Amino acid sequence: MDNQDNNHVVRxxxxxxxxxxxxxxxxxxxxxxxxxxxxxxxxxAGAIVRRCCELEAPSPYMTKIKDYPGFSFMGAPLSTYxxxxxxLGMDPESTLPEISKEYLARTNSEPIESVxxxxxxxxxxxxxxxxxxxxxxxxxxxxxxxxxxxRYVGTWHAVITKHPESGDVNWGMYRQMMYxxxxxxxAVFPFxxxxxxxxxxxxxxxxxxxxxxxxxxxxLAAMAACAPSPIPEDQLTGxxxxxxxxxxxxxxxxxxxxxxxxxxLEGEIVPDVQVEEGPFGEYTGYRxxxxxxxxxxxxxCITYRNNATMTISNMGVPQDxxxxxxxxxxxxxxxxxxxxxxxxxxxxxxxxxxxxxMMIVGVKPTYAGIASQIAQLAFGSKLGPWFHMVxxxxxxxxxxxxxxxxxxxxxxxxxxxxxxxxxxxTGTPLYPHASPHERKWSMGSKVVFDCTWPVDWDPINEVPTxxxxxxVYPQAIKDKVLSNWESYGFDAV
Numbered sequence: 001m002d003n004q005d006n007n008h009v010v011r012x013x014x015x016x017x018x019x020x021x022x023x024x025x026x027x028x029x030x031x032x033x034x035x036x037x038x039x040x041x042x043x044x045a046g047a048i049v050r051r052c053c054e055l056e057a058p059s060p061y062m063t064k065i066k067d068y069p070g071f072s073f074m075g076a077p078l079s080t081y082x083x084x085x086x087x088l089g090m091d092p093e094s095t096l097p098e099i100s101k102e103y104l105a106r107t108n109s110e111p112i113e114s115v116x117x118x119x120x121x122x123x124x125x126x127x128x129x130x131x132x133x134x135x136x137x138x139x140x141x142x143x144x145x146x147x148x149x150x151r152y153v154g155t156w157h158a159v160i161t162k163h164p165e166s167g168d169v170n171w172g173m174y175r176q177m178m179y180x181x182x183x184x185x186x187a188v189f190p191f192x193x194x195x196x197x198x199x200x201x202x203x204x205x206x207x208x209x210x211x212x213x214x215x216x217x218x219x220l221a222a223m224a225a226c227a228p229s230p231i232p233e234d235q236l237t238g239x240x241x242x243x244x245x246x247x248x249x250x251x252x253x254x255x256x257x258x259x260x261x262x263x264x265l266e267g268e269i270v271p272d273v274q275v276e277e278g279p280f281g282e283y284t285g286y287r288x289x290x291x292x293x294x295x296x297x298x299x300x301c302i303t304y305r306n307n308a309t310m311t312i313s314n315m316g317v318p319q320d321x322x323x324x325x326x327x328x329x330x331x332x333x334x335x336x337x338x339x340x341x342x343x344x345x346x347x348x349x350x351x352x353x354x355x356x357x358m359m360i361v362g363v364k365p366t367y368a369g370i371a372s373q374i375a376q377l378a379f380g381s382k383l384g385p386w387f388h389m390v391x392x393x394x395x396x397x398x399x400x401x402x403x404x405x406x407x408x409x410x411x412x413x414x415x416x417x418x419x420x421x422x423x424x425x426t427g428t429p430l431y432p433h434a435s436p437h438e439r440k441w442s443m444g445s446k447v448v449f450d451c452t453w454p455v456d457w458d459p460i461n462e463v464p465t466x467x468x469x470x471x472v473y474p475q476a477i478k479d480k481v482l483s484n485w486e487s488y489g490f491d492a493v
Contacts, residue, residue, distance in 0.1 A: 013106075013242040014089035018123075018260040019216045019309060022087060023074060026059055029092045031083055033058045039073065040066045041151075046144040049075030049314040056080050056319075061309075068140035075312040077156060078219055078321035084328070087219035088240065096349075096400060103240070104332060111231065112238030114245040114256075122248035122259035124214075129302040130251065135181040136299060139263065144314055145281040149291050150177040152280065153184055153265070156313040156321065157215045158225035158233070160255050161269075163197050169255075170194060171225040171233035173322075176213060176297060177277045184265075184297040185277035187289060190442060191385045191426060198269065198295070208268040210253035211297060216262025216311050221245065226322065227329040228383050234258075252301045262308040266301040283326070284355045285317040286432040288439065319352040327356040330383055334359060337381055343374060349399040350387070357431075358389040362399040365452040372420060375448035385426045388444055394452045396466070408451040418450040 016022035026032030039045050039062045048060050053076050062073040078084055085094040088102060119125050129138070141151040154176035162169045170193040176186040188195045202209040217225070220240045224233040237245045247256040250266045257264050274293035281287050313321050327350040335348040338361070346362035361374050371392035378390050397404050413419060427434055427444020434444060453463045465471070469478065486492055 013240075015220055015241045016087060016089075016218060017241065017243075018218050019074065019077075019262055019311065020260075022077070022219045023059075023061055023309075025086050026083065027061075029082070029086055031058050031080070031086060031092065032061050035060055035062045036064060038064045038066055041068065041073075041140050041142045042066075043143050043146055045073050045075065045142050045312065046314050049312050050145075050316055052076045053079050053314060053320045054317060059083065065140045070307055071140040072307070072309045073140065073142070073312055074216075074309050075314065076320065077222065077311055077313070078325055079313075079319060081324070083219075084223075084324070087223065089242075100328070100332060103328075104336075106239050106242070107229065107231065107236065107332075109239055111235040112242075112244055114234040114238060114247045116256060117246050117248055117259055119248055122246075123305045124248065124257065124259055124261045124264050124303050126306045127304050127308075128251060130300070134299055134302055136178050136184070136265075136302075137181050139302070139304075140310055141178050142310070142312055144312065145287075145316070147287065148177075148280050149276070149278045150179065152177050154186065154213055154215065155315070156222060156311040157213055158217060158221065158258075159194065160212045160214060160257055161194055161197060161209060162255060164201060169232060169234065170197070171214075171221075173222075173225045175280060177280070179275045179277070179296075182299050183275060184299065185275045185294050186297065187277065187280075187429070188295045189385075189428060202269070203271050206271050208270050208298075210255055210268050211266075212250050212253070212255045212257050213265040213297075214257045214261040214263075215265070216305075216309050217258055218260065221258055221261075222311075222321075223325055223329070226325040228326075228333050228386070229329065250301070251303065261305075263304040263310060264302070265297075265299050266303075267297055267299040270296050270298050281314075281316050282430050283315045283320070283322045284357075284430055284432050288430050288432050290436075318355060323352040323355050326386065327352045327354070330356055330386060331359065334361075334378055334381070334383055337377060337383075338374060341377060343370070343377070345374075346395045347399050351402065354387075354389075357387045358391060359387055360399045360405055361390060361392045362395060362397060363392055363452070364395045365455055368455050371418075371448055371450035371452060375420070375422070375446070379422060379425060379446045384446075385428055385442070385444070388425075388427065388431070388446050389449070390447075391449045392452060397451070405451075409449060412451045412453065413449050417454075420448050420450070422446040422448075 060075045082092040158171040159174045176184040221237045224236040246259040248259040252266045273296045277294040278291045279287045331348045331350040338345045344364040349360045375390045425446045429439040
């Protein structure tokens with residue numbers, strides 16, 4: 001039921017409002033395992049999380065961390081669609097199309113502005129470290145993978161910044177490695193929102209850029225930090241949750257952060273210093289970025305909740321939450337874009353196991369060249385740098401059924417006519433297939449696979465007939481076989 005609260009429309013979505021509420025919801029549904037024996041921050045916690053990702057096992061909640069009494073770890077927060085459904089307040093058994101439909105409905109609603117609360121009411125202010133007390137080593141920062149360049153503070157978080165002229169606030173998930181007790185370094189790509197603000201304003205002026213890193217966010221706030229949506233992330237979080245996000249002002253700068261986050265790091269990005277960062281096991285399932293001098297974050301203040309929980313995403317072989325969420329949000333944002341241009345699409349899906357590199361677009365091919373038009377819109381958009389393959393199928397193919405998609409790819413694509421390559425494009429430094437030079441300069445190539453039948457083929461005499469249960473039998477026969485399936489002796493489907 002809707003009700004009015006502070007001029008905001010509040011909807012009862014039952015979405016967990018904090019990371020702590022999320023953990024309790026996961027325990028209730030059987031999607032979280034509490035580990036009470038001591039776990040080492042040095043590789044052991046990371047190994048547990050990685051194993052959970054690869055088995056699609058419940059999220060591990062580790063309550064006793066070696067050397068860090070009073071802290072805990074939560075791993076793999078959103079690495080399954082069940083946990084995504086729970087984060088939205090939906091039934092864990094919800095299907096991906098149902099989750100997608102709900103996400104689109106909520107994000108097509110009116111924006112929900114955040115509210116600012118006083119510091120004495122903000123849980124993230126229960127402990128405040130400033131001056132000589134600031135030391136990242138006081139936090140249980142994990143060594144996520146053996147071979148990483150260091151301990152990574154930020155793997156499931158939001159780096160919060162503001163453009164000084166436009167006032168636009170960005171929440172982004174940019175990895176951050178602890179360099180020393182007050183310094184972090186991380187990869188910030190030039191095409192990202194933070195990268196554009198840095199290169200377009202702060203670096204040319206030699207000015208430090210304020211930042212805040214929020215760790216242990218509500219699942220929907222973390223989801224928003226991953227999403228390529230044009231909606232401001234705090235408002236997007238509110239739209240997904242159905243109620244305003246509570247923010248609180250930082251101690252040492254003018255930024256505002258989620259009040260119920262577990263840990264907040266405040267500081268500035270320094271323009272005249274770069275320290276080494278990396279390598280790091282990434283979402284592609286490879287360690288591709290070498291150790292190099294990268295963006296430097298200087299920490300001036302740490303605030304955290306009592307008994308704070310640090311969230312860990314362990315990127316690697318699919319699927320983890322980064323792959324799942326970026327695949328989910330990239331696909332839905334591309335669907336919005338294509339529909340806004342009047343393209344007769346039936347849907348867009350990006351399988352998490354593609355490490356969000358391939359878009360599958362379903363379309364009703366009513367005119368020639370529609371696959372090329374889709375690819376040009378997709379690759380030319382803000383989303384373009386994050387994927388390099390588009391596969392277009394017609395409306396007879398279930399885009400969520402990889403068997404059908406793969407069959408269409410292998411049987412309908414003419415190697416000369418239906419594969420088009422776009423060279424000299426934007427890529428990411430994390431593409432495993434890219435050369436070291438291409439990674440350094442964010443260079444890439446793109447390809448579209450047109451899996452539709454040519455529109456000038458006669459549908460009766462030239463388009464081959466698909467031979468399948470659904471396609472070639474009369475409806476009466478299909479109904480009879482399905483209704484008698486178990487009586488034939490088969491297991492229920």
